[in-house]
Amino acid sequence: MDLSSINPLLLLASLMVASTPILLAALGELVVERAGVLNLGVEGMMITGAACGIIFSTLTGNAWLGFAGAALGGLMLSFLFAVLTQVLLSNQVATGLALTLFGLGLSALLGQSFADARPPAFPKLDIPILSDLPVLGPVLFRHDGMVYIGLLLVVAVWYFLSRTRAGLVLRAVGENHEAAHALGYRVVLIRFGAIMFGGACAGLGGAYISLVRVPQWTEGMTAGAGWIALAIVVFAGWKPLRLLLGAYLFGGVTVLQLNLQAAGLAIPVEYLSMSPYVATILVLVILAAGRAPGSLGKTFHASR
Amino acid sequence: MKRRTLLKTGATAAFAAALGAPLRAQDGPMKVGFVYVGPINDGGWTQHHHHSAKEMVEHFGDAVELVYQESVPEGPDAERVMTQMCLQGCQIIFTTSFGFMDPTINVAAKFPDVVFEHATGYKTADNVSVYSARFYEGRAIQGHLAGKMTQSNKVGYIASVPIPEVVRGINSAFIHARKVNPDVEFKIIWIFEWLNPAKEADAAKALIEQGCDVVLQHTDSTAPHAAAKEAGGVYTFGQAADMAEFAPMPRISSIIDNWAPYYIDRVQAVMDGTWESVNTWQGIGEGMVGIGEISSAVPDDVKAEAEAMRDAIAAGEYHPFTGPLTDQSGTEFLAEGEVADDGLLAGMNFYVEGIEGDIPS
Structure with missing residues (x-):
């Protein structure tokens, strides 16, 4: 065993990269669930985003446009979900599962001719002064833009949900949609907005895998990241800052276990492989989970 | 298809099987099945199996029809895919991942008239061959x-x-x-x-x-x-x-990986009625492994x-x-x-x- 071969700074830096896809997707789902809607289609929207990201960035030669296209792809898929569940009042669980299956198939179709495509390189931000700081520089300030966008989004969502009137309305819709409706709020419209925000975030998360982390297109490449994101939302008790902790913990232990394997740690590999899941569940459970929004997953119609 | 016709077809098939008459003597192209573990454009393992399968089809032209299923999970679900292929009339089925080993053996036992070729495994049966390359x-x-x-x-x-x-x-x-x-x-x-x-x-x-x-x-x-x-x-x-x-x-x-010569060989053997269960393991010399x-x-x-x-x-x-x-x-x-x-x-x-x-x- 040679633990000295693990460089903690590089480890922390790659933790941020490994966590970003889950963080983005989970953050979107958090807003959706706070509005009282359970969208199990995160995996489907992520993989569609991954495919759209490759397509848009290869065609335009610009990685940022790739992310924009990915957000659009995820958003369109979630719009479909919103129409089905909010207008046609279909069952949210079944529709969400169908959305995942649909997204997996759709992305395979879309991505078919892009299997050999190499997306344009996504530039890393090189912030003067900050990126040259000892220790903190390489860990915090030498990433690509999406890592910071993810972090900014966490703060923005936290601020929106807990400090703004609009956020309060969104939470009211999620807690008790009939009361919110009685107060004159447009429940369906607000939920449409939340669902589409969730779709766009999931799309961004998927594109981060296909444009930055891998970067190339392979069918089914999100490999369950969407389900992890869903679980993290629950374990984080529907709270944005705790969600950040959960995502970084999961990403961190994932990277750490690979490093420990490479360093030849004398723990059976099977335990290391399961460690990200165990660690994330344990920590978030110990922190005590929050309460689910009152109207989560329930169908709303103004006539009732 | 009416139920009666279905029963009749089933009975004919069973009858033919009982007589030992090869089902493969039917008209039309011979169906060749491939079960893949990944997508056919993964850029690696599955892509090369598929590529070799297509070369095999090119070799035989209209005499064979390719039936394939990609991204099949290794486990019980694979049995369903293989059974489906057997029912579709595939006469030879290539299962191209180690984890398909037990499913292949199980399905092969149920369809003695279909022959199976399992890649990288070690379990054989009268109608199951294994093949691998000396990577x-x-x-x-x-x-x-x-x-x-x-x-x-x-x-x-x-x-x-x-x-x-x-x-x-x-x-x-x-x-x-x-x-x-x-x-x-x-x-x-x-x-x-x-x-x-x-x-x-x-x-x-x-x-x-x-x-x-x-x-x-x-x-x-x-x-x-x-x-x-x-x-x-x-x-x-x-x-x-x-x-x-x-x-x-x-x-x-x-x-x-270059599987095409082997695939051509084995499909030809089924056509000629000379197919036998074998354990093939070839390397650089035979051309199955290319550098x-x-x-x-x-x-x-x-x-x-x-x-x-x-x-x-x-x-x-x-x-x-x-x-x-x-x-x-x-x-x-x-x-x-x-x-x-x-x-x-x-x-x-x-x-x-x-x-x-x-x-x-």
Whole structure:
């Protein structure tokens, strides 16, 4: 065993990269669930985003446009979900599962001719002064833009949900949609907005895998990241800052276990492989989970 | 189809089967089934099986019809896919991943008139053959190149699923890396999957960050190459496919699977009625394992050595597992000059001396 071969700074830096896809997707789902809607289609929207990201960035030669296209792809898929569940009042669980299956198939179709495509390189931000700081520089300030966008989004969502009137309305819709409706709020419209925000975030998360982390297109490449994101939302008790902790913990232990394997740690590999899941569940459970929004997953119609 | 017609057809089929009359004497093209573990454009393992399948179809033209199913999970679901293919009238079915072994045997028992070809497994039956390629011959060449090219003396290895085939590859590469570079060390990461680009990329990055400047992979995507390219100064090898889009750097050579001649052979045998259950294991000599071009990043003399080794293996003059070889506990399993037999190779579930760590069980 040679633990000295693990460089903690590089480890922390790659933790941020490994966590970003889950963080983005989970953050979107958090807003959706706070509005009282359970969208199990995160995996489907992520993989569609991954495919759209490759397509848009290869065609335009610009990685940022790739992310924009990915957000659009995820958003369109979630719009479909919103129409089905909010207008046609279909069952949210079944529709969400169908959305995942649909997204997996759709992305395979879309991505078919892009299997050999190499997306344009996504530039890393090189912030003067900050990126040259000892220790903190390489860990915090030498990433690509999406890592910071993810972090900014966490703060923005936290601020929106807990400090703004609009956020309060969104939470009211999620807690008790009939009361919110009685107060004159447009429940369906607000939920449409939340669902589409969730779709766009999931799309961004998927594109981060296909444009930055891998970067190339392979069918089914999100490999369950969407389900992890869903679980993290629950374990984080529907709270944005705790969600950040959960995502970084999961990403961190994932990277750490690979490093420990490479360093030849004398723990059976099977335990290391399961460690990200165990660690994330344990920590978030110990922190005590929050309460689910009152109207989560329930169908709303103004006539009732 | 009316129920009566259906029953009649079923009865006819059963009758024909009972008489031993081959169902294959039907009109129309012969249906050939392929069960794939990944998508057909994975850039590696499945893509090459599919490519070879298409070459086989090209060879026979209208005489055969290709039926295939991609991204089939290894497990009970595979049985459903195979059963479906049998019911569709496939006369020969190729199941192209190790994890399809038990499903293949189970389905084969239910359809004695259909013949099965299982890749990389070891269980055979009257209507089940197994076939595999001696990838460890290619690994020996990769090991040689890795030992010569590494500056840090740290070689990373992204391993997939702990089965003898993968362990054999690690051993073969390690033996030949040590032979030319006594200081070389292997860092091995198991990801427990054949294809997961994100995990492969993370594993490659972890290895590179820990100082590995050569990364070998037994996983199917090109993600480790992309990671190596980004890091710079890291050498990689194509797996199953040439992955030439990453040449000359980071990809300096590759192991290419070429199944087409075998597929043509076996389908022809079914057509001729001469098909028998066999256990095929072919290497560089027979052409089932191809060594991708050694790129210009490798110095000429190293390249010449690697090519000489390739030719010696192809000619049968050199065997990658030639004694003296000892396992991790220091026990000699091959004496001086002794060559490993296929039984030892097929069941290899131990590391050779010098590799650190344990194989997950």
